[in-house]
Amino acid sequence: MSIEAFKSLKHLNTFAIDVTARYFSSVPNVETLQQLLQEYQNPFILGGGSNILFTRDVDRLVIHSAIMGIEKIEETPEHIFLKIGAGENWHQLVLYCIDHDYAGIENLSLIPGTVGAAPIQNIGAYGVELKEVLFGVDTLLKEPDKKHYFPQHFSNKQCQFNYRDSVFKHKLKNNCVITHVILRLNKKPIFNIKYEEIRDKLANNELSIKAISDAVIEIRQKKLPNPNKIPNSGSFFKNPIIPEKVYNVLIKEFPTLPHFPAPDHHIKIPAAWLIEQCGFKGKRMGNVGVHVNHALVLVNYGNARGEEVLQLSQAIQSAVKKKFDITLTPEVNIY
Structure with a gap:
């Protein structure tokens, strides 16, 4: 080593x-x-x-x-089970599945990062979350004496998935390392085109998992800057989820407030809209700024220090809190 x-x-x-x-x-x-x-x-x-x-x-x-490998470990009449090394690139896995007609993660195309990080965040996009196809996770878990690690498998339920959240992000943080992810994918696709942007892209195309993936890639490339050209970490904040009673007060003051239903009488509000209303979209502060095409994306325009990005994020949080009384929570891990 x-x-x-x-x-x-x-x-x-x-x-x-x-x-x-x-x-x-x-x-x-x-x-x-x-x-x-x-x-x-x-x-x-x-x-x-x-x-x-x-x-x-x-x-x-x-x-x-850098644990690599994609292995088919089981097949049923309806499903394919893949075991994937944590070091594999997520988007390359999506393309692999499309090439093999394995359905279920096509809506998650072009999400940056590795397979091992995907369960930690319960990555999601365009109406699909990882938890819907994840069968289990193989890990090395720290023993109670805090000295030794042993292999431990977590089922989907044991991962305690929530919106951009899991047991690995909180309870098991710093005590567990993901080595492999097991996905249960569909041999017969169940298309998810609930997002209007995707439906518009597919209006003149035959519906397929590749067509959905291509549409998602086109949408993301238009909205989100390429990190290789403009360094960024994608969506910096989570979309806040607020109680219906709070939403009912806000909508009276802000009648154009976008909103989406969430479980347990809650409403999801697009963080990008809140940030844009506070005047941050396209704003630059020294070496850092908010991207002109997407208010959720904070970018490094030069040789920025992490503290500069953090200060910008805190300024955004303060402005949104003052205007809407909503607290934005970072989706990005801050070290």
Whole structure:
């Protein structure tokens, strides 16, 4: 196994924040990962770096997951079960499934990051969430004595999925490392075209999982900047979910407020709309700013420090709170 000292992480996070890891190792298999977890206390696990904002150096071992592989482990008349290494690129997995006519994740096309990070956030887009197709997750879990890690499988239910949330983001944070993800995909597609943008793109096309994927890719490329050209981490904030009674008060003052039904008498409000109403869309503050095409996307226009992005996000939170009395929660993990 190779361990580097004082490794720059600039090219390993999509915000392109230039911070340094005290130690760094890229792990290709579970055995190497387990060995490092035993030898180094409290390591930092880094996947594709697409959902992290670094505001300081990492003064410990950073483990970069490079566990690869896509394996068909079971097949039934209705479903295909795939076991995927945590280091695989998510979008490449989507394309693999489309090539093999495995349906269920086509709406999640072009989401940046690795497969191992997907369950942590319960990634979702255009009416589909990962929890709908995830069968289980293989992990290395820290024992109660806090010294040793052992293999542990989590079922879908045990992952405790919620909106952009899971047990891995809270209760098991820093105590569990995902090594593989098991998906249950459909052999016969169940098309999800509830979003008007997708329906419009497909109006003159034959419905297929590839057509949906192509539509999603086109929409995302139009709205979201390519991190390789303008460093960013996609949607920075979650869409807030508020009680109906709070919404009923807001809609009287803001009659054009967009809204979508959510479970348990709650309403989901687009965070991008709230941010735009506060005048931040397209605004630039030094090396950072809010993208001109999407108010949810904070971008690094130069050699920005993580603190600059954080300060911009806090200014947005304060403005939205003052105008709407709604608290925006970051979707991006802040370190």
